Amino acid sequence: MSAVISTDDLHRIFRNLDTDNNGLVTVQELQHFLHRVGIQTTLEDLKKLVGRASLDYIDFVFFYEAMTESRIAEQVDGDHKDDLLKAFKVFDLNGDGFISCEELQSMLSKMGLWDKQNGKDCRDMIDVYDKNSDGVLDFEEFKNMMSAPAPADQTS
Template sequence: MSPISPDDLHRIFKNLDKNNKGLVSTQELHHLLEKIGIHTTLEELENFVGRTSLDYIDFLFFYDAMVKARMQEQEADDVHSSHDHHDNDLFKAFKVFDLNGDGYISCEELQSVLSRLGLWDKRSGQDCKDMIRVYDENSDGVLDFHEFKNMMSVPPTSDHSET
């Protein structure tokens, strides 16, 4: 919803005020909102407005509240979209590790991918079961997407101590 100039708001109010009494009923306002694609019940609108008619000042406050609500809605949509994009990227990474496509990352799959990436030294004697066990919430020996996502969301820690 883009901002409307004060002159345009005044003109809208005058057009809604059919009987020139300086008041716009919530029924008239409801009709206008429906015409511009904002769907609500008359009862919801009256509860939001807190009365059955608005003078010009109340109308301006109502408009301001609508703009702020729309901006908050857009911000929430942006956050949700960003979150979805992040989850989509994580799911793509998960599929790289899930070599057999069964929806789980096994120790063998983890070790295979890490080896191909040059991040696993077989001679280290480390067991990837220990790596999986840390994030395996249901103790089934494999990581599902939720567990993988939690693992990828943990900030790295340093095991190095200064000497």
């Protein structure tokens, strides 16, 4: 799977996870975030995976990149569709088989990726991948969205 989270988004997620503003995200904070977005893992497994008690921003980016690379390896092994289906179910909050604008916005908010002041409408994001123009994303459309390359970071 191609990376779908920009550097700006990763930095925003890190800042949201760093609840005490000390420049570090603990394994516990990371686990809490993963659980909020529907990824269940034990603290012990996460500690083994991370290899330390906390991550600074650079370590956090390396952790994300390692997870992204492992997803690419899983795609080669044929597990990619199962992972995408699990992710789809996390976003499909009401279980109707579609991701609505409200569901997408809710999950992006939980992940710290929804900035209410930026003026963007999640409908615009859905419209890019909504091939049948029904206003929601089905699994195939979601799969296309998640497989798309991340937009280039905009620098001022």
